[in-house]
Amino acid sequence: MRRIAHISDLHFGRTDPAAVEGLAAELNRDRPDLVIASGDFTMRAHIREYEEARAFLARLTAPVIAVPGNHDITPFRLWERFLHPFRRYRRYIAAETEPLFQDEEIAVLCLNTVRTWAPERDWSQGKITRAQIRRTEARLAALPPQLFRIVVGHHPFMPPPWDEEARLVGRADEALAAFQRHGVGLTLAGHLHRGYSRVVMPQPSGEPKAEIDVSEARASPQHLLAVQAGSATSTRLRGNEPNAYNRIRIEDGVATVQVRLWTGTDWCDAAESGSTRCATEE
Numbered sequence: 173m174r175r176i177a178h179i180s181d182l183h184f185g186r187t188d189p190a191a192v193e194g195l196a197a198e199l200n201r202d203r204p205d206l207v208i209a210s211g212d213f214t215m216r217a218h219i220r221e222y223e224e225a226r227a228f229l230a231r232l233t234a235p236v237i238a239v240p241g242n243h244d245i246t247p248f249r250l251w252e253r254f255l256h257p258f259r260r261y262r263r264y265i266a267a268e269t270e271p272l273f274q275d276e277e278i279a280v281l282c283l284n285t286v287r288t289w290a291p292e293r294d295w296s297q298g299k300i301t302r303a304q305i306r307r308t309e310a311r312l313a314a315l316p317p318q319l320f321r322i323v324v325g326h327h328p329f330m331p332p333p334w335d336e337e338a339r340l341v342g343r344a345d346e347a348l349a350a351f352q353r354h355g356v357g358l359t360l361a362g363h364l365h366r367g368y369s370r371v372v373m374p375q376p377s378g379e380p381k382a383e384i385d386v387s388e389a390r391a392s393p394q395h396l397l398a399v400q401a402g403s404a405t406s407t408r409l410r411g412n413e414p415n416a417y418n419r420i421r422i423e424d425g426v427a428t429v430q431v432r433l434w435t436g437t438d439w440c441d442a443a444e445s446g447s448t449r450c451a452t453e454e
């Protein structure tokens with residue numbers, strides 16, 4: 173059994189200090205086996221924001237694995253953005269932008285979905301390249317077969333159940349099909365600042381397709397569970413969702429997700445998947 177804390181979109185530079193303190197305290201009390209951070213550590217990739225993010229991560233007792241988000245490369249210094257986009261990320265967060273975590277039970281493979289430029293006005297959207305998919309397939313194929321496989325990216329692989337047209341990471345369908353071919357059981361992402369979980373059923377054509385929105389958010393060994401986290405500490409909240417993170421349990425090849433919500437003073441279990449109310453509320 174493995175216990176994972178999935179945190180995302182911390183956005184140092186625009187955080188709620190109480191939520192930051194509360195998150196550090198909760199994670200160090202809960203002692204997960206691994207903390208997975210799915211990007212957007214900063215607002216504008218400023219050094220002081222990165223320093224705050226690094227100080228936060230240094231306080232955590234659990235090991236941390238992370239990917240960058242679109243906010244983690246500078247929108248101002250274009251030379252840096254094009255020539256060395258991840259220099260600050262590598263200095264303050266992690267040397268690798270696509271690290272791999274592996275123990276006797278799980279493998280966590282990270283994908284950098286951030287684009288330094290795009291042939292459109294909006295450069296915040298993410299993409300997976302064909303080369304990245306090929307590389308990921310090779311990395312997945314090389315893993316011991318018994319490991320529960322998790323893929324992490326910043327941009328969403330599946331849309332929210334209430335907005336099927338939401339923009340996904342580029343080549344999401346191709347990537348999901350490749351993940352399923354290699355037995356990936358769980359994907360983790362952020363970016364939307366909304367938390368939800370969806371089951372992706374394998375299709376005979378090889379094309380992945382969303383089927384059911386499971387209330388208890390479980391994945392069986394045949395299904396892939398696509399999980400999104402809200403923003404753990406940022407004041408940039410969307411859709412009346414409070415700050416939140418995901419507490420994930422991997423046992424017997426099955427992932428179970430419990431969303432944890434910030435009440436302003438403490439964390440509580442969300443009543444159900446997609447709910448913004450605590451389980452203990454009337």
Ligand SMILES: [Fe+2]
Nearest residue numbers: 181212243363
């Ligand atoms: Fe974000």
Ligand SMILES: [Fe+2]
Nearest residue numbers: 212241242363
């Ligand atoms: Fe983002």
